[in-house]
Amino acid sequence: MEKERNHKRQQRVSLSTVEWQAVMDHLTRNADVIAEFESMVPEWISALVGNQGSSIKHRNGTDIIPDIDRNGNVKSGLPYSLTEFQLGTARRKELLSMTKQIITEDHINQTKFQTESCSLENDVALKFGCPIQVVGISRACCRLVACPRLNLDASRIDTNCYHITKQGELVNSPGKSQSSDNHKFQMYWGTCSSTLIDLTNTLPTSQYWEIHSDVGVIKGWWRIVLDFGVVEEAQVDRERWVCYQPRSWCVCLEDCDIHNGVCAKVFKEKEHVNCFPDAVALTSGTQATLHYGVVLDVGRGRVSFIDLNREIVLGKFDVVFRESLYPVFGVTPRWDRYTVRMKLVSGEDIAMTETKRDLIYKAVS
Incomplete structure (x- = not known):
């Protein structure tokens, strides 16, 4: 016993x-x-x-x-x-x-947190003139993220290859000229935002905007399909693609021989850092809708990229910025290979979700 x-x-x-x-x-x-x-x-x-x-x-x-x-x-x-x-x-x-x-x-504590965060967002938004999001509430380590209004600069594009629609989409098909030739980009296949991001800006901590793109595969296999990122002011029109420009940080969607498809490739200052396969299948007739986010903190010196579809952080870089920055947006001129419609989503148009808050928090932490 x-x-x-x-x-x-x-x-x-x-x-x-x-x-x-x-x-x-x-x-x-x-x-x-x-x-x-x-x-x-x-x-x-x-x-x-x-x-x-x-x-x-x-x-x-x-x-x-x-x-x-x-x-x-x-x-x-x-x-x-x-x-x-x-x-x-x-x-x-x-x-x-x-x-x-x-x-x-x-449940009571979570409701209290959400109420307080909404109140904080509204108060700060009134002060800075743009929507403010609070991330990190569930981690008891809050950060403020501004969503400033940005617009594609129609005066910079080569209208022999591109145009911007009334809905604000950058499309890789010819359009009517909207500016003198001396104001257009001479090298870069795309455009930038009409607003320069000053290193002395007074917005709280990080800034956030999104890029939504619809890509259609016709024949495929023509190098870069699209790119987006940030580049220092003096370097913005130095090369065809932002990934080849010095003092730039970006994501490119590019044909990839290794993965036999279109991959999302991350670059910092012309250096290829990482490759995320299967962004778009290289099959004629394929249609893909892609959603990405950019988080920029000029005060701390950090730029990050997130894939909203896959819900991952593609890359984040700590940088000592030397000049003001342009957000840039490029699409392939080869409309016979790919059709591309790229839209810049910013300010009040951003539909914030808890998943996005979590990704942004990971990007800034």
């Missing part, structure tokens, strides 16, 4: 250890997105590793990190209660009540 009792006790200890470790592993993996524990992370790691006799409580008083006696036995806390429930020694009503309290309080 004593042997059987010891065996059951050992089973209970093993079960408690497994349950506790599973909970701790889950919290560790998700600590940056679980509002419940984000302010406690350093404390509960310290409590678990360095101070076995301590206890941390939820805001409503429920023990999260359990009390542990000198023999290492868990005496209280949510993981302990879960273990006791599985062993049949805790009542379902008690566990359910405690869990409901935690969930209810977290």
Whole structure:
């Protein structure tokens, strides 16, 4: 009987250890997105590793990190209660009540965070004259992101190859001339924003805009399909594509022999940094809609690119900018190979989502 009792006790200890470790592993993996524990992370790691006799409580008083006696036995806390429930020694009503309290309080806190962030966005937007987004709320590390109004500069494009529609789309087909030849770009296959981004701008921290493009494959296989990014003012019209220009940071959609398709390639100052395959399939008749975002922080010296379709950060670079910057937007002149319609989305036209906030936060962190 004593042997059987010891065996059951050992089973209970093993079960408690497994349950506790599973909970701790889950919290560790998700600590940056679980509002419940984000302010406690350093404390509960310290409590678990360095101070076995301590206890941390939820805001409503429920023990999260359990009390542990000198023999290492868990005496209280949510993981302990879960273990006791599985062993049949805790009542379902008690566990359910405690869990409901935690969930209810977290919902209240999340609502409070969202209300406060909306109020902050509105107040700052009135001051700076453009929409302001707050990212990092769920991580208790907020950052302000401005969404200034940007427009494609129709006076810069070569109308023998391109035109800008009434809807503000840059299209790779001829259009009517809208400016004198001496104002058009002589080299770059595209245009820039009509607004130069000054290094002394007073907007808070980062700025954000998006590029939405519809690409159709006719024959394919003609080098670069489109590009976008930022380039220092003096370098903006030095080459056909921004990726070949010095002091530039960009994403190019380019035919790729290695991956046998159109890949999203990231460049910094003419250097190819990374390649993301399968942006567009190289099959005649293929139609693809692509959504990208650019996050620029001239104060900190960082530029980042995100793929909104794949929900990933393509690249982020820390830079010492020397001159004011132009956002640039290029499309292939070979309309017989690809059809391209590129739209710059900025200001109030940006439809912000929690997924975008999360990607922007990753880009600026």
